[in-house]
Amino acid sequence: MVGGGNDAFIGGVHRIASRIDGRFDLVAGALSSTPEKSAASAEALGISRSYGSFEEMAKAEAAREDGIEAVSIVTPNHVHAAAAKAFLAQGIHVICDKPLTSTMEDAAALEKLVADSDALFVLTHNYTGYPMIRQAREMIASGELGTIRIVQAEYPQDWLTSPMESEGLKQAEWRTDPARSGAGGSIGDIGTHAHNLACFVSGLEVESLAADLQAFVAGRTLDDNAHMMLRFAGGARGMLWSSQVAPGNENALKLRIYGEKGGLEWSQEDPNYLWFTPHGEAKRLLTRNGSGASAVSQVVSRIPSGHPEGYLEGFATIYSEAADAIRAVQAGADRATAMGQLPGIKAGMDGMRFINACVASSKANAAWTNL
């Protein structure tokens, strides 16, 4: 693991997620920005091999007989590209947090590296691991909603309603800092999730968007609220709202998709439920592993219906599928086949293009901008 030292929220998430299905052991890390901090974090976590930098770690692990098979990169965004490069160069599989990088240049370079590498590159768009999201995607792909017309995506939060970055909150500091986060504030941190999920479930690509970004909190340079309209290839239309300044919203990612024949509604905070309305019939509550749950959702479920699975289990599914993919390439499968529907470099580039288009559109007074 690279990053994820004490105080980092997302590192702990990756560690639990990798453990839930028993497919990974965490044995080495470059957990912090200095060797001393890294060593302290490693000791606290019981990780035996601690390194002072990711470059050192990549080389040393590649040289070991029992070196790591895969690395998790969970640093702030601006470190993703360099760290991924170091491990890919050694043929070590990379599991990387999103968004892909902090700049388009880094992203393009990384895309090339991944294309040229034999190693896998997995981007943890974790929400795609929720069982009912898998089912929604399948229902649309199989035509249960007919031609899709409307996609409403939103991801409001409230934790940056006040200027937390001035009050010593580390999470707030780097996430509102262009040097570490990149050009996107809310759109990079959470808008990319909403965009990714809208495309993953609908099976559609955003062709162009018209975005109006705001930084409502005084002194903030990156957007903390973004409104946009979407045009999808094929004619569907949509809206996307991301916000970090909407009091009463924790991680209220919500997706609603409507087609000629029916509608689907899903909310991340209550992820075991999927609302399905076949047009002209009563609304139905489909539940994870319950009546109405399909095979694709059951295969990524662990426990019976009515016993809620949550965020960590959805995240764990990405890790377990990454393990499957690694075993598959080791057994000779080609990388595309091994990856299946796992989010990878394409999802990462789509996210970068999304951020860039948002920023460009907003600067042009919300002019339609192609991705």
Added chain:
Amino acid sequence: MVGGGNDAFIGGVHRIASRIDGRFDLVAGALSSTPEKSAASAEALGISRSYGSFEEMAKAEAAREDGIEAVSIVTPNHVHAAAAKAFLAQGIHVICDKPLTSTMEDAAALEKLVADSDALFVLTHNYTGYPMIRQAREMIASGELGTIRIVQAEYPQDWLTSPMESEGLKQAEWRTDPARSGAGGSIGDIGTHAHNLACFVSGLEVESLAADLQAFVAGRTLDDNAHMMLRFAGGARGMLWSSQVAPGNENALKLRIYGEKGGLEWSQEDPNYLWFTPHGEAKRLLTRNGSGASAVSQVVSRIPSGHPEGYLEGFATIYSEAADAIRAVQAGADRATAMGQLPGIKAGMDGMRFINACVASSKANAAWTNL
């Protein structure tokens, strides 16, 4: 009453709403487009004085000692202006369904007539009569949310998902016909409600909007889905979505408003609840007439908390306040004072400007357009 014959949905609503608080008796009508149909409807409803046309009715009623004090106009949109003109000319108070008219020209002419008349003109933006909407408006006005930053309004329906207008449904026929509805489809029928409510509650005016209108159903000329971004005077931003093709939505008008100090959320289908989150505290469920209900909401409530009031009661409040206003002007009050917060000609003109701006913006590829 003008319009509202057999088969018309909204006429029955107005009749019940006017009766609930016992402030009106319905004694005369020109209920349909022909004298025969009007007479038949009047007889079925037990209305003693039936007229062949609204012109005839206005004159005859004005000439009677016991003539009507006020008229309800509940026809399709394109008849509103002429009917209102006939009664205003006789000094009879007008209670008119929304949107104001089917064309901007009619609207402007009517605005002038209203300004010159001694009679009152009330537009039944009925959702403003819901008790928790009154409370939300007051909470914002009194600063409980701080400066407003974000307004998310939506009004999705699903009844036009299929081409109902080709299947003999009268409601669908005129509401999708530009000659009778005007330039707006979903934006005129329901988008105006969302716009009106967003402004009524937030206390803000929409300065400009960028709209993307669609007619998803083949052969339909008016929009059946509309996406738009909003810029409010003073800096708040918002989104508005109206749709008639979103399966699983009946009358899912929803309003969410966020300020520096808190957030409010309200849904028309569950109107007795208002969700309030003071930033940094737990979300609270305020209920009509329950703990946390303010005086302004209680004064328009009829029954204790937990016994739900609904659409008809909210509508009735508009009628009862219209009765209050009529008594007030009869007692010498000036018209503005008598109207109070009742929606009138200004709300109607705002709605017309909203429809026009939506259509103009959408034609200009969603360019920002002033109202």
Added chain:
Amino acid sequence: MVGGGNDAFIGGVHRIASRIDGRFDLVAGALSSTPEKSAASAEALGISRSYGSFEEMAKAEAAREDGIEAVSIVTPNHVHAAAAKAFLAQGIHVICDKPLTSTMEDAAALEKLVADSDALFVLTHNYTGYPMIRQAREMIASGELGTIRIVQAEYPQDWLTSPMESEGLKQAEWRTDPARSGAGGSIGDIGTHAHNLACFVSGLEVESLAADLQAFVAGRTLDDNAHMMLRFAGGARGMLWSSQVAPGNENALKLRIYGEKGGLEWSQEDPNYLWFTPHGEAKRLLTRNGSGASAVSQVVSRIPSGHPEGYLEGFATIYSEAADAIRAVQAGADRATAMGQLPGIKAGMDGMRFINACVASSKANAAWTNL
């Protein structure tokens, strides 16, 4: 109307309910306990004929050519019997609030009177007027749930959590006073509603019950909380909970019924929804007048789905059906046919037997007691 003067909650409800469908005009009343108060209330309400007592009113109205056809009795419980007797004796139809009376003796006498009278006796078990309750009843009657096994009924409130009767609240005073309410506290006031609705919807009769009544608030003599188990004729089992001391509950009447083939769930505070689970399939949300609504629910609906109807509309349905029944007997129908499923003297006697059985069972340490 008898009772329902200023300050009485339920009188206003009856007045609105009788008006909503335009089937009744309120023209006479003995609204309070003294002629002076009655006259003042009548004047405030615009009722032309005010009487000093119900006896006087019954006689005078019977003597008029244009005398009332029906009377609403909305007094505290202990006055129901005498008032009903006075009007039935004159052949005037009676619409009476529940519970039937305050004592079993009064109830038995009234039952005899009703049997011997040509006039109708309607008891306003208003919750039976909700459209989705009608649909639930029909679904069970038609076998959609198979044999019924379990009935869970509850009606918690919180308004008597504190000793409100000692703090000058009139509603609390008479409802906690055995002399005016009878032997039941929460069981009479709201438990009877839950019992009535459980039987109305399930089509089953309670054969015996085991009840544990409490008066949690110091100094209160009537129960403010009641727990009981139910045995229905035919083998179904159930539970019923009524409470006036459960903070966070306004009028949280809820009914859940489970059979061999499916389950139904309904909540009075959100009455436009009925949850239906055919066993082994996904749960469905049936909505009033929406997809899945049956004819019996639509016939008592006034407005389209998604525009909520509430408590007053359900109550109004009882009044409108009472008007239908009156017209039917006037046209020669026999009384039972005219009443149809309207709650009448049998529902009233069932309620009295329920209250008595609760009190007797609780005194016998919750021994099973027949109704």
Added chain:
Amino acid sequence: MVGGGNDAFIGGVHRIASRIDGRFDLVAGALSSTPEKSAASAEALGISRSYGSFEEMAKAEAAREDGIEAVSIVTPNHVHAAAAKAFLAQGIHVICDKPLTSTMEDAAALEKLVADSDALFVLTHNYTGYPMIRQAREMIASGELGTIRIVQAEYPQDWLTSPMESEGLKQAEWRTDPARSGAGGSIGDIGTHAHNLACFVSGLEVESLAADLQAFVAGRTLDDNAHMMLRFAGGARGMLWSSQVAPGNENALKLRIYGEKGGLEWSQEDPNYLWFTPHGEAKRLLTRNGSGASAVSQVVSRIPSGHPEGYLEGFATIYSEAADAIRAVQAGADRATAMGQLPGIKAGMDGMRFINACVASSKANAAWTNL
């Protein structure tokens, strides 16, 4: 691990739960009823040391330098006692699924063994691990609800609505078999959870109960539905409903507790929410790790609010606290202190007494029966 071979639901849950916080490694097992099946399951799970029986396992592991520190017992109920005995005899800590045993005799013997052993005995009443349950318990203990008056507990399911035990479902077979489950059907399987949670949260003990048990499905000998009334020490009253034949309910464990000063409501299927109503104020939605979350709930939370934790995380908390307790006794703490609020032998005996009292009461026509 003892039990938990292929096809067993609860074994997989224990394995994930023990892994989530990284506190246990699973290294040995007697997973099935025969050495061959055990070996096959062990191999499938990657467990290196497989034994033919728990007796063999207990002895062999005790003899190893690197033998297990603790064992998980996840067999059907009738094996719990013997297996626990074997490991306790060797001083190996026991983590055992509930209910404690299948007979009162076994339970009493086990109680004695635990008392005499130096090893810890933890019973996985996993629902006590949910963060908002911890918070609810603390709020009541600290007096936020005042004196508790009413406890409403229920745990309905629907999976045994049909005679699944006759259709080859293994879970259904042993859970409806008195020889393997004991005297309780639904009351043992899920009623014990509701009873345990009601006591854990309220801080009260059930003194006596009056129960009415049913086996609705033909041919079933153990109860599949149980209704009961509860009397708590100190005067609080309650109801408990467990059912396996209520269509539309998956694992709908729900707890509602009302006191003089407020009410709490919690539902296992949406475990991140706790509804709190201070009497006379608006209802509040407390969320895990959100605004309003207390320290005791935060300490057992892993991720930020709005990212749902679920059943597995709550279960994992029991395992992690068991690890803490083991380390504490190893460091010299006495066992009671080490256990803290972890459910152990007392919770197990309480559950057995609950089952016995239910059965005895029901046989005595629901007579009040002491626990």
